[in-house]
Amino acid sequence: MAVPAENTPAAPASAPPAIAFEGVTIRFATPSGEIHTVMSEVDLAVEEGTFVALVGPSGCGKSTLLNAAAGLLFPPAGTVRVFGETLTGINPHAAYLFQQDALLPWRTVLDNVCLGLTFRKVPKARAAAEARRWLKRVGLAAFEDRFPHQLSGGMRKRVAIAQAWIVNPRLLLMDEPFGALDVQTRQIMENELLELWQETRKTVLFITHDLEEAIALADRVVVLSTGPARIKGDYAIDLKRPRDVAEIRLDPAFNALYKRIWADLRDEVLKQEEGAHGA
Amino acid sequence: MARERPPAVVATRKRASRWLVLALQVGFFVLVTGTWQAGATTGWLDPFFFSKPSDIAGRMAEWILSGYIWPHLIVTLTEAMAAFAIGIVTGVLAGLALARVELLAAVFDPYIRIFNALPRVILAPILIIWFGLGMGSKIALGVTLVFFVVFFNTFQGVREVDPVVLNNARMLQASDHQLMRHVYLPSAMAWIFSSLHTSIGFALVGAVVGEYIGASQGIGYVVSQAQGVFDTTGVFAGLILTSIVVLCIDLAIEALERYLLRWRPQS
Numbered sequence: 001m002a003v004p005a006e007n008t009p010a011a012p013a014s015a016p017p018a019i020a021f022e023g024v025t026i027r028f029a030t031p032s033g034e035i036h037t038v039m040s041e042v043d044l045a046v047e048e049g050t051f052v053a054l055v056g057p058s059g060c061g062k063s064t065l066l067n068a069a070a071g072l073l074f075p076p077a078g079t080v081r082v083f084g085e086t087l088t089g090i091n092p093h094a095a096y097l098f099q100q101d102a103l104l105p106w107r108t109v110l111d112n113v114c115l116g117l118t119f120r121k122v123p124k125a126r127a128a129a130e131a132r133r134w135l136k137r138v139g140l141a142a143f144e145d146r147f148p149h150q151l152s153g154g155m156r157k158r159v160a161i162a163q164a165w166i167v168n169p170r171l172l173l174m175d176e177p178f179g180a181l182d183v184q185t186r187q188i189m190e191n192e193l194l195e196l197w198q199e200t201r202k203t204v205l206f207i208t209h210d211l212e213e214a215i216a217l218a219d220r221v222v223v224l225s226t227g228p229a230r231i232k233g234d235y236a237i238d239l240k241r242p243r244d245v246a247e248i249r250l251d252p253a254f255n256a257l258y259k260r261i262w263a264d265l266r267d268e269v270l271k272q273e274e275g276a277h278g279a
Numbered sequence: 280m281a282r283e284r285p286p287a288v289v290a291t292r293k294r295a296s297r298w299l300v301l302a303l304q305v306g307f308f309v310l311v312t313g314t315w316q317a318g319a320t321t322g323w324l325d326p327f328f329f330s331k332p333s334d335i336a337g338r339m340a341e342w343i344l345s346g347y348i349w350p351h352l353i354v355t356l357t358e359a360m361a362a363f364a365i366g367i368v369t370g371v372l373a374g375l376a377l378a379r380v381e382l383l384a385a386v387f388d389p390y391i392r393i394f395n396a397l398p399r400v401i402l403a404p405i406l407i408i409w410f411g412l413g414m415g416s417k418i419a420l421g422v423t424l425v426f427f428v429v430f431f432n433t434f435q436g437v438r439e440v441d442p443v444v445l446n447n448a449r450m451l452q453a454s455d456h457q458l459m460r461h462v463y464l465p466s467a468m469a470w471i472f473s474s475l476h477t478s479i480g481f482a483l484v485g486a487v488v489g490e491y492i493g494a495s496q497g498i499g500y501v502v503s504q505a506q507g508v509f510d511t512t513g514v515f516a517g518l519i520l521t522s523i524v525v526l527c528i529d530l531a532i533e534a535l536e537r538y539l540l541r542w543r544p545q546s
């Protein structure tokens with residue numbers, strides 16, 4: 001696929017960020033009727049063309065932040081801007097990769113990959129041809145007639161990637177997409193993701209609770225603090241690209257980064273643990 | 280089909296058990312009718328009240344061969360199928376609407392409960408007054424029975440839609456109409472189908488009970504005529520004929536279900 005000029009890292013500095021959270025506060029009502037503030041006044045900007053990983057202890061509000069970026073959830077205070085425009089509904093530039101299975105179980109693999117095009121009223125034959133191209137790309141050409149339950153977890157993730165990528169989104173939101181996979185499959189998928197990303201350099205906001213995964217994949221790692229969530233740390237990952245997630249872990253620079261970020265993250269994880277035991 | 284094949288041993292054992300079940304089913308039938316026949320012949324069962332399987336079979340054959348039963352059967356089936364179709368369409372539409380619009384659900388909740396708790400057979404007299412002695416009143420009675428079963432199942436099916444699948448479709452820019460068609464409706468389909476097995480029976484109950492109370496044709500009318508002259512054989516023949524028809528329709532529904540819900544994991 002050709003790389004559009006504006007997607008290269010050398011975008012003009014004046015371009016608005018792909019996604020910008022400005023003073024975003026999110027609260028939920030607990031079952032007992034109290035107000036639980038999940039995050040307060042979060043400011044974060046993700047520049048176009050960068051791969052940003054967001055780490056934090058589980059339950060700290062990572063998914064909530066991503067849902068706000070997706071337009072699936074509306075913050076009562078603060079704004080979310082997408083390429084400079086305030087978000088008022090579903091984010092039209094974003095594709096979302098969920099941790100759980102999100103394919104339509106009643107549609108075949110091919111129909112699932114077509115879905116975004118079907119919803120945009122692309123003619124059927126053209127959508128199918130494009131979907132077949134993507135299925136080939138993710139190595140599932142032989143499985144187009146299967147239903148999701150007939151595939152393994154890793155294969156379903158590949159279908160989900162093809163489904164998200166086919167609409168050529170400018171922004172990819174990923175919520176621990178490989179969290180449910182076994183270690184080997186996970187490493188393969190991480191490398192495939194990097195390969196895809198290397199070609200297109202789309203903006204990625206990637207959530208994980210695994211710091212190693214975050215450093216191996218991203219250009220920048222943002223650490224979220226727990227209860228209520230704030231930006232605790234923000235680290236540039238200046239490791240060489242293209243990367244192999246297994247090899248990069250052996251790089252001394254990787255270890256140095258890991259130690260620095262982990263010092264930040266560890267406090268939050270401990271706090272979270274104490275909170276869980278105290279409750 | 281691209282279904283994963285189970286190991287051969289399991290497949291053989293499954294086939295064997297299917298034959299066993301069939302054999303036991305036939306055995307059960309033979310045992311019951313045999314006992315009934317023997318009881319009625321020896322006088323242990325009074326044939327006046329219980330008739331006799333051989334007589335009933337004879338009566339059914341006579342009805343079918345003479346052509347006497349066909350017009351009645353066609354009337355009953357037409358009523359039942361009309362009630363079934365109208366009940367499904369209205370039930371699915373109402374289920375989708377109420378599941379999607381909170382306000383509608385909140386407003387109609389008590390009325391739906393009250394109406395559903397009402398024994399519908401009580402409505403037969405008033406429906407006959409409104410729609411006359413013809414097919415209309417029987418269809419209306421069937422609809423009041425079918426509607427609620429389909430409605431509740433559709434409602435539940437829509438409510439149980441997986442929120443992750445739903446959000447994924449929304450992120451892929453599905454419009455409200457597309458969400459309905461591609462997500463809510465297929466998700467509710469499994470629930471709707473399970474309601475159809477119950478409601479086909481209800482559609483026939485509506486038709487037959489309606490005919491029994493007041494009509495000039497149909498299986499219910501035939502049964503009530505037979506009852507009027509204490510013709511137990513006729514009552515049983517009508518009953519069994521109705522059951523066979525229900526069984527055939529139910530098998531057809533099951534085949535359709537198996538095809539439409541083929542995306543579900545087996546077991």
Ligand SMILES: Nc1ncnc2c1ncn2[C@@H]1O[C@H](COP(=O)(O)OP(=O)(O)O)[C@@H](O)[C@H]1O
Nearest residue numbers: 028029038056057058059060061062063064065
């Ligand atoms: N819909 C909701 N209603 C109430 N509380 C919620 C809801 N969604 C998330 N939360 C709460 O917000 C907090 C953050 O959740 P989440 O964003 O899923 O965390 P993470 O993804 O970091 O594990 C949790 O304490 C969770 O209980």
Ligand SMILES: [Mg+2]
Nearest residue numbers: 062063064175
């Ligand atoms: Mg989460």
